[in-house]
Amino acid sequence: MNKSTRKAIIAGNWKMNKTRREAKELLEAIKPLVANAEGNVEVIACVPFTNLETAINTTAGSNVKVGAENVHFEKSGAFTGEISADMLVELGVEYVVIGHSERRQYFGETDETVNKRLLSAIGSGLKAILCVGETLEQREQGITEEVIAMQTKIALQGTCEKCIKNVVIAYEPVWAIGTGKVATPEQAQDVCAFIRKTIAGLFNQEVADGITIQYGGSMNAKNCAELLAKPDIDGGLIGGASLKAEDFNTIVQAAVNG
Ligand code: 13P
Numbered sequence: 001m002n003k004s005t006r007k008a009i010i011a012g013n014w015k016m017n018k019t020r021r022e023a024k025e026l027l028e029a030i031k032p033l034v035a036n037a038e039g040n041v042e043v044i045a046c047v048p049f050t051n052l053e054t055a056i057n058t059t060a061g062s063n064v065k066v067g068a069e070n071v072h073f074e075k076s077g078a079f080t081g082e083i084s085a086d087m088l089v090e091l092g093v094e095y096v097v098i099g100h101s102e103r104r105q106y107f108g109e110t111d112e113t114v115n116k117r118l119l120s121a122i123g124s125g126l127k128a129i130l131c132v133g134e135t136l137e138q139r140e141q142g143i144t145e146e147v148i149a150m151q152t153k154i155a156l157q158g159t160c161e162k163c164i165k166n167v168v169i170a171y172e173p174v175w176a177i178g179t180g181k182v183a184t185p186e187q188a189q190d191v192c193a194f195i196r197k198t199i200a201g202l203f204n205q206e207v208a209d210g211i212t213i214q215y216g217g218s219m220n221a222k223n224c225a226e227l228l229a230k231p232d233i234d235g236g237l238i239g240g241a242s243l244k245a246e247d248f249n250t251i252v253q254a255a256v257n258g
Contacts, residue, residue: 003230007212008255009168009235010037011044011067011129012053012242014098023051027058029245034252041235041255046097046129046241049083056092064102067095067129070103073116085124091141096121097237099155100131101174111154118167119158127166128172129237130155131216132195145194152198161203169195170211170237176217182227189216189230196232221250228258 018026033243034043037047046067047055055066072082088096098121099114114130119127121178132151134144147149152169176183183191199206215227216237227233227250235255250255 002209003234006210006234007042008040008228008258009042009044009212010096010213010248010252010255011046011095011170011235011237012248013046013047013069013100013216014242015069015102015239015241016048017243018047020051020052020054023047023054024058026245027055027064028242030248031062031064033245033249035063037202037252037256041252043252044095044129046095049171052088052091052093065094066092067097068093069097069100071098071117071121073094073120073122074111082197085126089124089127091128095127095168096127097129097131097170099151101133101177104131105174111151114155115157116153118155122159122163122166128167128215129170129174131170131237132133133174133177134173139173139175143193148191148194149198152195153202156202161207164199164203164207164211165224168214169236170198170214170216171195172216172237173196178218180218182218182220182223183215185226185230185233187233188227190234192230219251220257221247224251225254225258228254 037043044065044067047071068088071085101147103109118128119143134147138147181240196208211236214235215233218236219236220241
């Protein structure tokens with residue numbers, strides 16, 4: 001199976017940006033621009049919890065899907081400030097970002113909690129965008145592959161061949177996030193291919209050939225085409241550039257054409 005048979009996915013990760021009014025405005029601007037991607041490239045907006053309902057209402061009837069940026073692993077209970085997978089499903093949320101490096105860096109997320117969140121999300125019927133990525137220090141130490149293999153293997157513990165179909169992996173080198181320092185297409189391709197090899201080892205070649213692997217980290221309207229042309233890069237997880245309709249659309253169109 002080659003790239004053309006895999007699902008291409010361009011997802012915006014809005015992070016902690018946009019009020020509800022601003023979210024509606026941005027989605028209203030994005031919708032007509034990306035309408036032509038339907039059936040070809042999946043387009044997702046992952047938005048803050050407070051914007052989910054607005055986003056679901058605004059995108060109804062369009063090809064823009066809605067995702068959350070995190071989810072708790074328990075079904076319910078005394079977890080002040082947390083949101084469960086069932087709560088997201090009830091709202092109509094389809095995707096959730098899990099294990100973003102900002103959550104690992106600032107909020108004590110570990111490979112173990114990433115695994116618990118992922119199992120809870122897919123168990124409730126959500127699709128997970130699992131983020132993995134090395135720090136600059138780890139890259140300089142030459143342990144990128146070890147780090148990526150460990151993050152991927154631990155996050156996917158307890159998943160099965162059938163449920164892995166609801167998992168997308170985003171390779172996001174920590175040093176490229178929000179820094180303007182994008183990985184070269186070759187660096188990104190190498191790690192995405194390595195992730196695919198890791199999946200083949202965990203499951204089999206067919207599963208590895210079918211899984212969507214995105215690149216994220218300073219992907220923008222200028223550098224997206226080169227990255228998306230690589231054989232193992234099936235899409236992008238976009239931070240800053242997803243907050244501007246035109247730029248986000250340029251990335252979607254690069255995926256449509258690429
Ligand atoms: P930037 O595109 O702003 O570098 O962010 C990438 C990211 O973290 C997406 O999840």
